[in-house]
Amino acid sequence: xxxxxxxxxxxxxxxxxxxxxxxxxxxxxxxxxxxxxxxxxxxxxxxxxxxxxxxxxxxxxxxxxxxxxxxxxxxxxxxxxxxxxxxxxxxxxxxxxxxxxxxxxxxxxxxxxxxxxxxxxxxxxxxxxxxxxxxxxxxxxxxxxxxxxxxxxxxxxxxxxxxxxxxxxxxxxxxxxxxxxxxxxxxxxxxxxxxxxxxxxxxxxxxxxxxxxxxxxxxxxxxxxxxxxxxxxxxxxxxxxxxxxxxxxxxxxxxxxxxxxxxxxxxxxxxxxxxxxxxxxxxxxxxxxxxxxxxxxxxxxxxxxxxxxxxxxxxxxxxxxxxxxxxxxxxxxxxxxxxxxxxxxxxxxxxxxxxxxxxxxxxxxxxxxxxxxxxxxxxxxxxxxxxxxxxxxxxxxxxxxxxxxxxxxxxxxxxxxxxxxxxxxxxxxxxxxxxxxxxxxxxxxxxxxxxxxxxxxxxxxxxxxxxxxxxxxxxxxxxxxxxxxxxxxxxxxxxxxxx
Numbered sequence: 001x002x003x004x005x006x007x008x009x010x011x012x013x014x015x016x017x018x019x020x021x022x023x024x025x026x027x028x029x030x031x032x033x034x035x036x037x038x039x040x041x042x043x044x045x046x047x048x049x050x051x052x053x054x055x056x057x058x059x060x061x062x063x064x065x066x067x068x069x070x071x072x073x074x075x076x077x078x079x080x081x082x083x084x085x086x087x088x089x090x091x092x093x094x095x096x097x098x099x100x101x102x103x104x105x106x107x108x109x110x111x112x113x114x115x116x117x118x119x120x121x122x123x124x125x126x127x128x129x130x131x132x133x134x135x136x137x138x139x140x141x142x143x144x145x146x147x148x149x150x151x152x153x154x155x156x157x158x159x160x161x162x163x164x165x166x167x168x169x170x171x172x173x174x175x176x177x178x179x180x181x182x183x184x185x186x187x188x189x190x191x192x193x194x195x196x197x198x199x200x201x202x203x204x205x206x207x208x209x210x211x212x213x214x215x216x217x218x219x220x221x222x223x224x225x226x227x228x229x230x231x232x233x234x235x236x237x238x239x240x241x242x243x244x245x246x247x248x249x250x251x252x253x254x255x256x257x258x259x260x261x262x263x264x265x266x267x268x269x270x271x272x273x274x275x276x277x278x279x280x281x282x283x284x285x286x287x288x289x290x291x292x293x294x295x296x297x298x299x300x301x302x303x304x305x306x307x308x309x310x311x312x313x314x315x316x317x318x319x320x321x322x323x324x325x326x327x328x329x330x331x332x333x334x335x336x337x338x339x340x341x342x343x344x345x346x347x348x349x350x351x352x353x354x355x356x357x358x359x360x361x362x363x364x365x366x367x368x369x370x371x372x373x374x375x376x377x378x379x380x381x382x383x384x385x386x387x388x389x390x391x392x393x394x395x396x397x398x399x400x401x402x403x404x405x406x407x408x409x410x411x412x413x414x415x416x417x418x419x420x421x422x423x424x425x426x427x428x429x430x431x432x433x434x435x436x437x438x439x440x441x442x443x444x445x446x447x448x449x450x451x452x453x454x455x456x457x458x459x460x461x462x463x464x465x466x467x468x469x470x471x472x473x474x475x476x477x478x479x480x481x482x483x484x485x486x487x488x489x490x491x492x493x494x495x496x497x498x499x
Contacts, residue, residue, distance in 0.1 A: 002022040002023040002024045002026070004023065004073075004075040004451075004453055005020050005021065005022055005028070005069065005073055005074050005075060006020070006021045006074065006075060006076050006077070006078060006444045006447050006448045006451070006453055007019075007020055007021075007060065007063065007064075007074045007076075007077045007078070007236070007444075007447075008020075008021060008077075008078045008079075008080065008440040008441070008443040008444035008447070009056060009059070009060065009077065009078070009079045009080070009081075009169065009443070010080050010081075010244070010247075010437075010439050010440040010443065011052065011056060011079070011080070011081040011082060011165050011166075011169060012081075012082055012244065012265070012266075012439075013082045013085075013102065013103070013104070013265075013266045014034055014035075014037065014266065015032050015033060015034040015035065015055065016032070016033055016035065016052065016055035016056045016058075016059045017030065017031070017032040017059055017440060018030065018031050018032075018056070018059035018060045018062070018063040018440075019063055019437060019440045019441075019444065020063050020064060020066070020067070020069060020074070021440075021441065021444040021448070023448075023453055023454075024463075025435070025441070025463035027435070027437060027440075028066070028067050028069075029062075029063040029064060029065070029066030029067050029069060030062070030063050030066065031058065031059040031060065031061065031062025031063040031065075031066070032059055032062075033054075033055040033056075033058040033059050033062075034055065035047065035048070035051040035052055035054070035055040036048065036051060038099060041107075043105070043106040043107060043109075043349070044105055044106075044107050045101075045102040045104040045105045045349075046099035046100060046101060046102060046105070047085065047099060047100040047102055048096075048099055048100070049087045049089065049096040049099070049100050049168055050096065052100070052165065052168070052169075053168070053169070053172050056169060056172075060232070070233070070234070071227075071232050071233045071234040071236060072234050074234075074236050075236075075448075075451045075453060076236065076237055076238075076239040076240070076447040076448060076450065076451035076453070077173070077227065077236055077237070077238045077239065077240075077447060078238075078239065078240035078241070078242075078247075078442075078443030078444050078445075078446050078447030078448075079166050079169055079170065079238060079240065079241045079242075079443060080166075080241075080242050080243065080244050080247035080439050080440065080442060080443035081164065081165040081166040081169065081185070081241075081243060081244060082102075082103060082165055082244060083103060083137075083164060083184075083185055083188045083243040083244060083245065084103035084135055084136055084137045084140075084164065084188050084189075085100050085101065085102045085103050085137070085164060085165050086100060086101045086137045086140040086141050086144070086162065086163075086164065087100045087162065087163060087164070087165060087167070087168040088141070088144055088151070088155075088160060088161075088162045088213075089160065089161055089162075089168070089171070090159065090160060090161075091158070091159060091160065091161050091176075091179075092159065094171065094172070094176050097151060097160065098144055098148075098151075100165070100168075101140040101143070101144070103135060103137075104266075104307060104349050105134065105140065106134045106349060106350055106358045107134065107140075107143060108134040108139035108140060108142070108143050109134050109350075109358040109359065111134075111139050111142065111143065111146075112132045112133055112134055112139060112358070115132045115139075115206070116132050120132065120206060123202070124190060124203070124206075125280070125281075126280070127193050127194075127195075127200050127202065127203055128187070128189075128190050128191070128192060128193065128194060128200065128203060129187065129194045129278060129286055129287030129288055129300075130188070130190050130286050130287075130288075131284060131286065131356050132190070133352075133356050133358065134350075134358050135305070135307075135352065136188060136189060136190040137164055137188060137189040137190065137191070138189045138190035138191045138203065138207050138209065139190065139207065141162055141189075141207070141209055141213075142207040142208055142209055145208060145209065146208070152208075152210070155210050155212065155213040156210045156212060156213075157212075158212045158213075160213055161179050161213060161215070162209075162213045162214060162215075163179070163181055163214070163215045164181060164185045164188070164189070164243075166181055166182065166185050166241045166243070167179060167180060167181045167185075167215045170224055170225050170238060170241065172231065173225065173227045173228065173231060173232060173238060174225040174226060174227060174228055174231075174238070175227075175228030175230055175231050177225065177226075177228065178224065178225035179215045179216065180215050180216050180217075180218065180224045180225060180241070181215040181216070181217050181218075181241065182217065182218055182219065182220045182222065182224070182240075182241040182242060182243075183197060183217055183218070183219055183220060183289040183293055184220055184241075184242045184243040184246040184247075184288065184289050184290065184291055184293075185241065185242070185243045186199075186217045186289075187288040187289040188243060188288060190203060190207070191203045191204055191207065191209060191214070192217065194278055194287065194288065194289050194300070195278060197217070197289075198217065199211060199214055199217070219293050219294050219295060220240055220241060220242040220246070220291040220292075220293065220446055221239065221240055221291075221294065221446050221447075221449060221450045222239070222240075222241075222450070223237060223238075223239060223450075224238045224239070224240075224241055225237075225238045226238065237451070238447075239446075239447040239450035239451055240443055240446035240447035240449075240450060241443075242291040242442060242443060242446055243288075244263075244269075244439050245263060245269040245271055245303065245439075246271070246288070246289075246290055246291040246301060246442070247291055247438075247439050247440075247442030247443045247446070248261060248263050248269070248271070248409055248438045248439040248442055249261050249271045249273065249290065249291065249301060249442070250290075250291040250292065250442035250445060250446060251409075251437075251438035251439060251440070251441035251442030251443075251444075251445060252407045252409065252433065252438050252442075252464065253457075253460060253461040253463075253464040254271075254272075254273050254407065255273065255292065255457050255461065256273060256275075257273055257274060257275035257399075258272060258273065258399060258401055258403065258404075259272065259273050259405075259407075260272040260273075260392070260395070260403050260405075260406055260407070261406065261407040261408065261409065261438070262388050262392075262406055262407075262408050262409075262410075262422075263408075263409050263410040263438075263439070264309055264310060264384065264408065264409070264410035264411065264412035264413050264415075264418070265309065265310050265410040265411060265412070266308075266309065266310050266311045267305060267306050267307045267308060267309050267310075267311065267352070268305070268306035268309040268384060268387060268388050268391075268410075269303065269304075269305050269306070270303065270304045270305075270306075270388055270391045270392060270395065270406075271301045271302070271303045272301065272302045272303075272395050272399065272403065273290060273292075273299070273300075273301055274287070274300045274301060274302045274399065275299070275300065276297075276298045276299065276300070277298075277300065278298075278300045279300065279302050279398055279399070281302065281394075281398045282397070282398060283354050283394035283395075283397050283398050284353055284354040284355075284356060284394070285302055285303060285304050285353050285354065285391070285394055285395060285398055286302070286303045286304070286305070286353065287300055287301070287302060287303075288300070288301050288303055289301070291442065291446055292457070302395055302398055302399065303353075304352070304353035304354065304390075304391030304392075304394060304395060305352040305353055305391075306346075306352055306353075306384070306387040306388060306391065307346075307347075307348075307349045307350060307351070307352045308346040308347070308348045308349060308362075309346070309384045309387070309388075309412065310326070310410070310411060310412050311346075311348065312344070312346040312348070312380050312383065312384065313326045313329050313380065313412070314326065315348065316329065316376070316377065316380055320376075322373045322376060322377060323377065329377050329380070329381065329415070330381075330415045330416065330417045330418070332373065332374050332377045332378075333374060333377040333378035333380075333381050333417055334378075334417055335374045336372075336374045336375055336378055338378065339366075339375050339378045339379040339382055340366075340368070340370060340371055340375040341366040341368070342364065342365070342366045342367060342371055342375045342376060342378075342379040343364075343365045343366050343379055343382075343383070343485060343486065343489040344362075344363070344364050344365075344376065344379040344380050344382070344383040345360075345362055345363040345364075345365070345383065345489050345490055345492075345493040346362055346380070346383050346384070346387065347360040347361050347362045347363070347490075347493045347496075348361070348362045351490070351493070351494070353391055353394070354390065354391070354394050355490065355494065357494050357495060359494075359495050359496060359497040359498075360490075360493045360494050360495065360496060360497075361493060361496040361497050362493065363489065363492060363493045363496075364376065364379070365489050365492065366379075366489075381415070381417060381418045381421060382421055382425075382482075384412070384418060385418060385421040385422040385424075385425050386425055386482070386483070386486040388422060388425075388426075389422070389425040389426050389483065390483070390486065390487075392406065392426055393483075402428075403426075403428055404428060404429075405428060405429050405430075405431055406422070406426060406428060406429070406430045406431070407431050407432075407433065408422070408430055408431065408432050409432075409433065409436045409437075409438040409439070410436070413432050413436060414432075414436070416470075419432060419468075419470045420470050420473070422470070423470040423471060423472045423473070424472050424473055424474035424479065425474070425479060425482060425483065426472065427472050427474075427476070427479055428472065429469050429470065429471055429472070430469065430470040431466050431468070431469045431470075432466070432467050432468050432469075432470075433464060433465060433466055433467055434465045434466070434467040435464075435465070445460045
């Protein structure tokens, strides 16, 4: 083992993971613990913040225990997290006052309709780089303060603290000493001015969010906090915080404009480094701050989000019973040469970019008497790849240049059939690295750079190694036909739900 060591906390939508990384970039210890998903009403998704914290504690213990390491062996901590999920808690006690509202939650669709109808879309995009959608944290926090007026009163009085999950973890790790966030997470709230690097007064007023409730923002590489000895057993600096997708982009060593990655997790998240200039998307993509940004060093990313990707496979397993385990889908889908005309639109929680329709709903189209479960399984994999291809094409138009390679990570990138479909539908190579822990690695690299474990991003880039590249094998005509079929199917799913 090559020390010094960095501890990366990767807090995700369904589980929390912790990894210990050595100077050679090798993972020497890992732990992962799931926590419950809560669905109190249709379209609502919640987490118990304390359950998130307990899962993080357990993951850290397992990661350190794997090689008999102690907290004192850790030079720095980096945090990466599910973005847009909002936690609200009491400053005095550290107790949550409500369940966390998860990024997938759609309860603020009516509020978003009101904001769009009032003509605020353009101002929101210019200031925050985002579109108006229930996806983002600001409307969730606004909803909490609207629904419970006593919470608003307490928030205005400074009695409550709010933040995304990174803020909650930094608070807990520091024993309540620090209420902080980073620019990448702040830029996903719909409350943060990405050009000025601070909370935007006009956006706070628009959503009715008091500034007193919000954390102090800083670049992803910053001295955010020091862990409490009473909490973690030692005082260790937390030197990096980054939202999961920006951390993944960093972990994939996409440090130059036009370099792109796609993460295949619960959803799919396609990001490209757009350099020092914030791109005003003409194709309904999002502009956020990158993990490489510093106090005087701008870095922006262009992003498209698919809300349901791996979650579609889970639905085929748990909802329809088509497969017994998620790993079975590749073998089943490979038993047929194509989807037999079946198209799955995975709008189970609405559609993200470039459609931004919270009332879209999932659909399976093209069914015939000859359709069997293998066709549906293959159509589901095609849906994941086609959703991402649609985003990549929009991204190329916004950047004004082609993407020459897509780097991939996330659990589903191990599915060779899915990766080949992705290369076919994009028409560019898809490269899978040897180490697909890129989200956690991004947090580790950011913290390690700040601690001096690594000297520069160039040194980090040398640690990235490809495992396999999937080359496109589909003709241009076939690709265009498939994308056209996909567009027809998506159109039929739009604006389906009435509430």
